[in-house]
Amino acid sequence: MFELKEYQKETLGILREYLEQAFLQGPKAAFGKVTAKHPSDVRPSAYHARWGMDNVPYVCLRLPTGGGKTLLAAYSVGVAAETCLHREHPFVLWLVPTNTIRKQTVQALRNPSHPCREALNATFGLQGVSVFDVEDINNIRPADIFGTTCIVVSTMQTLRVEEKNKDARKIYGHNENFEQHFQHLPNTDSDLDRGEDGRVLYSFVNMVHQLRPLVLVDEAHKMISQLSGKVMKRINPACVIEFTATPVDSNVLFRVFPSRLKAEDMVKLPFNVAEHPSWEEAVLWAVETRKTLAELAAQDEEYIRPLVLFQAEKKNQNCTVDRLKQFLLDHDIPAAEIAVATGEQRELDALDIFSRDCPVKYVITVEALKEGWDCSFAYVFCSVANIRSGIDVEQLLGRVMRMPYAKARKNSRLNMAYAHVTACTFSEAATAMYDRMLNMGFGEDEAAMQIQQLELPEVNFEGGFAHSPMGQWANSRKSVPALVIPLKKVPDFSQIAEAADGIEVRQADSGFEVVSKGMLSREAESVILSCVAEKQRDEIRRTVALHRSAVAARMPKSPASQGMTFAVPLLLVELDGELEIPEPELLAGVWSPLELIREGACPLEEGEFQFDAREHVFQFDVEGEKLVWRPVNVQQQGWLYEPEELSVGLLARTLDRSCRFDDINQPVMLEFCRRCVQGLMDRDGVELSTLYLGKDILAQCIRKKIAYLREEAKKRGFQQLLLSASANIEVSFNADFSFPRDGYAESVPPYAGAYQFGKHYYDRPRDLKAYGEEFHCAQAIDLHPDVKMWVRNVDRQVGSFWLPTSSDKFYPDFVAMLTDGRILLVEYKGKHLLSNDDTKEKRNIGELWAEKSNGRGLFLLVSESVPELGFERQMSTLLKKVENVR
Numbered sequence: 001m002f003e004l005k006e007y008q009k010e011t012l013g014i015l016r017e018y019l020e021q022a023f024l025q026g027p028k029a030a031f032g033k034v035t036a037k038h039p040s041d042v043r044p045s046a047y048h049a050r051w052g053m054d055n056v057p058y059v060c061l062r063l064p065t066g067g068g069k070t071l072l073a074a075y076s077v078g079v080a081a082e083t084c085l086h087r088e089h090p091f092v093l094w095l096v097p098t099n100t101i102r103k104q105t106v107q108a109l110r111n112p113s114h115p116c117r118e119a120l121n122a123t124f125g126l127q128g129v130s131v132f133d134v135e136d137i138n139n140i141r142p143a144d145i146f147g148t149t150c151i152v153v154s155t156m157q158t159l160r161v162e163e164k165n166k167d168a169r170k171i172y173g174h175n176e177n178f179e180q181h182f183q184h185l186p187n188t189d190s191d192l193d194r195g196e197d198g199r200v201l202y203s204f205v206n207m208v209h210q211l212r213p214l215v216l217v218d219e220a221h222k223m224i225s226q227l228s229g230k231v232m233k234r235i236n237p238a239c240v241i242e243f244t245a246t247p248v249d250s251n252v253l254f255r256v257f258p259s260r261l262k263a264e265d266m267v268k269l270p271f272n273v274a275e276h277p278s279w280e281e282a283v284l285w286a287v288e289t290r291k292t293l294a295e296l297a298a299q300d301e302e303y304i305r306p307l308v309l310f311q312a313e314k315k316n317q318n319c320t321v322d323r324l325k326q327f328l329l330d331h332d333i334p335a336a337e338i339a340v341a342t343g344e345q346r347e348l349d350a351l352d353i354f355s356r357d358c359p360v361k362y363v364i365t366v367e368a369l370k371e372g373w374d375c376s377f378a379y380v381f382c383s384v385a386n387i388r389s390g391i392d393v394e395q396l397l398g399r400v401m402r403m404p405y406a407k408a409r410k411n412s413r414l415n416m417a418y419a420h421v422t423a424c425t426f427s428e429a430a431t432a433m434y435d436r437m438l439n440m441g442f443g444e445d446e447a448a449m450q451i452q453q454l455e456l457p458e459v460n461f462e463g464g465f466a467h468s469p470m471g472q473w474a475n476s477r478k479s480v481p482a483l484v485i486p487l488k489k490v491p492d493f494s495q496i497a498e499a500a501d502g503i504e505v506r507q508a509d510s511g512f513e514v515v516s517k518g519m520l521s522r523e524a525e526s527v528i529l530s531c532v533a534e535k536q537r538d539e540i541r542r543t544v545a546l547h548r549s550a551v552a553a554r555m556p557k558s559p560a561s562q563g564m565t566f567a568v569p570l571l572l573v574e575l576d577g578e579l580e581i582p583e584p585e586l587l588a589g590v591w592s593p594l595e596l597i598r599e600g601a602c603p604l605e606e607g608e609f610q611f612d613a614r615e616h617v618f619q620f621d622v623e624g625e626k627l628v629w630r631p632v633n634v635q636q637q638g639w640l641y642e643p644e645e646l647s648v649g650l651l652a653r654t655l656d657r658s659c660r661f662d663d664i665n666q667p668v669m670l671e672f673c674r675r676c677v678q679g680l681m682d683r684d685g686v687e688l689s690t691l692y693l694g695k696d697i698l699a700q701c702i703r704k705k706i707a708y709l710r711e712e713a714k715k716r717g718f719q720q721l722l723l724s725a726s727a728n729i730e731v732s733f734n735a736d737f738s739f740p741r742d743g744y745a746e747s748v749p750p751y752a753g754a755y756q757f758g759k760h761y762y763d764r765p766r767d768l769k770a771y772g773e774e775f776h777c778a779q780a781i782d783l784h785p786d787v788k789m790w791v792r793n794v795d796r797q798v799g800s801f802w803l804p805t806s807s808d809k810f811y812p813d814f815v816a817m818l819t820d821g822r823i824l825l826v827e828y829k830g831k832h833l834l835s836n837d838d839t840k841e842k843r844n845i846g847e848l849w850a851e852k853s854n855g856r857g858l859f860l861l862v863s864e865s866v867p868e869l870g871f872e873r874q875m876s877t878l879l880k881k882v883e884n885v886r
Contacts, residue, residue, distance in 0.1 A: 078120070307379060445750060
């Protein structure tokens with residue numbers, strides 16, 4: 001089965017956590033709680049009920065182009081079914097923006113070997129899923145709806161009609177094919193469409209309304225009109241999950257930045273951009289670039305045929321499809337190597353573009369390929385129009401971002417994308433590319449950092465193509481012009497004086513100017529933005545981001561970019577006779593939740609799960625998390641809750657399906673669920689039918705209880721494996737950890753400030769402000785004569801160094817390599833945190849790591865709580881102390 005990338009697993013995990021909380025606490029409260037726990041954007045959104053649907057979880061997963069939105073949508077069906085829906089087999093309405101994507105989605109969901117269908121089968125079984133195109137809804141049987149997870153794929157336009165025009169769409173009209181379906185439905189809702197005789201119409205929309213579907217919305221930024229809202233209310237969803245790179249008015253639950261995709265080898269970045277004064281020159285250079293890449297690809301271990309994607313202009317403009325194709329033919333490109341993909345010419349439809357026998361190397365389109373076409377062999381984008389005025393250019397740029405085979409190539413130039421554009425200057429081209437990349441889901445700094453100038457050698461194109469190297473990225477030795485931002489009023493930098501170092505405010509003809517010769521800090525940027533109107537802020541953000549990128553490009557090359565390795569010895573523990581990395585899930589070992597409760601006792605203690613018959617609510621309280629849930633009206637939706645033969649075993653099996661865990665054997669989990677059911681009946685006198693009615697909240701309660709017991713098992717394992725007298729621990733360079741040379745923590749904003757760190761392993765630290773105690777600590781490390789290089793070790797990022805704790809992972813704030821090869825871990829704590837249990841545990845495990853390293857590792861917990869003993873003195877004191885011991 002297809003293995004999800006880490007960012008995809010994280011996205012689904014946060015969606016699961018949110019839907020679990022929304023089911024019990026409500027959509028708004030859950031959104032605030034989960035986004036605070038898992039912040040993913042520098043400007044997070046506040047939850048608002050879409051279209052007035054207060055009680056409907058309505059959230060957006062913001063994924064960039066190439067992030068696998070369709071695959072995550074398929075996985076989200078199972079997540080929603082297990083957390084917030086009230087049916088074993090939910091009804092799903094899958095909305096897409098175009099008929100092309102509709103057909104592709106249906107094809108993918110019906111294909112047994114496609115990862116999307118595999119995801120659905122893994123949750124609902126091989127025979128548990130039915131997929132229908134909206135054009136084939138007459139073929140839906142009651143057994144499909146009530147016995148399988150039924151997915152109907154439709155465009156938004158099919159549903160989006162005004163109230164007065166509903167009769168014109170078949171999905172709103174009476175359909176006798178649906179009569180059997182309505183025999184299973186209550187048909188009492190006042191919002192259902194009715195005929196002149198007052199009877200409920202047997203329409204597709206009326207059926208969907210009563211089934212309360214899970215609605216998945218692809219390209220959700222295209223469904224924002226008031227009419228779209230009216231349609232959504234007619235559908236009456238139980239839950240809505242949106243997927244888009246550029247949300248509008250959405251509740252963004254989690255945002256994935258393109259750099260996360262780069263870190264996991266999903267996309268080619270950065271974009272190497274070359275500007276050209278004419279479209280002819282841009283085309284010739286695109287061809288030349290493809291030739292050079294083809295030579296490199298021939299040396300790769302897997303077959304790659306680099307393609308150029310040309311965007312021609314429309315018929316009434318200068319460089320049309322026909323003119324561009326003739327230009328290529330006139331320059332000795334064989335006709336067989338050119339394919340045209342427009343609304344009228346569909347020369348790609350009959351081709352397997354990945355086949356070794358396919359001769360195509362150049363694809364010409366206008367905008368027909370802007371969505372629904374993916375070919376990871378596309379490497380070069382060439383626009384013959386001014387890229388700034390192009391329509392949907394970002395969609396076409398996305399076509400050249402996919403990484404072949406979703407893994408990094410050995411030659412670094414095959415890990416990048418290339419763009420040849422018509423522009424007068426690189427500044428103009430970079431600005432236009434920046435705007436397009438924002439629309440693809442990049443953040444401001446991220447977009448600026450992924451645009452690099454391709455310096456081209458002088459080539460004479462007369463008489464054919466010159467076979468010269470494509471050129472390479474090179475940092476210009478010219479100094480970066482000062483950043484100048486005009487303002488109407490003087491900004492007040494007094495509260496951030498340290499972060500505003502080097503900034504000059506001067507009088508100008510139209511008001512004032514802020515001038516920064518170095519890198520403008522984020523804190524200073526915030527002050528400046530507060531002085532201007534909202535409509536001006538995006539322009540200032542772009543200007544600042546591009547200037548930061550230019551300043552960073554002219555900094556000395558970092559140790560990572562020079563190819564230096566930064567290895568850190570790992571802490572290993574003996575587990576079943578083998579030394580292993582102590583991943584948190586391994587600390588519990590092979591465990592059973594039944595071992596942690598009394599024999600024969602109900603696993604749920606009194607008060608952890610109960611039903612209030614007077615208020616008709618279920619409630620549970622596991623470890624202080626008090627949650628309350630009122631079931632839906634059973635008379636109205638009784639078909640959701642009536643099994644043919646209700647028994648303790650049946651309910652236990654139902655709960656087991658909702659509470660699967662990889663680290664617990666199914667027989668153990670089944671018995672745990674049975675004991676919960678039987679114990680609640682015997683001890684608390686709860687009726688079996690009542691427990692079945694509340695099976696969803698009971699499943700939630702069981703999952704919480706298992707999570708609590710697992711943590712207890714981890715604490716026991718941590719104590720035994722790491723802290724007991726019999727513990728066998730090693731700290732070894734033989735199983736070393738190394739910081740990745742590129743792609744590290746790129747979804748976290750980089751440091752922006754006047755002070756330039758000289759020894760950081762990467763170009764810039766991440767998750768570090770330009771002032772404050774942590775900044776001073778970083779300065780002290782950077783300036784210390786015994787430090788060779790160091791890393792700001794960012795929490796919970798792929799590639800960060802960690803040590804185990806009894807309940808989680810500990811990421812020291814800084815990791816430094818000393819000039820003698822030793823490794824120093826530095827953890828900063830504020831005075832108010834020095835004496836708490838978390839700090840004590842981190843100090844304990846850090847000192848254990850140092851003790852077991854045979855003198856090759858040092859650990860220092862530092863604080864500015866003693867003003868006269870600064871960070872430099874604390875570091876020097878530690879180093880001197882260790883030298884004396886040695």
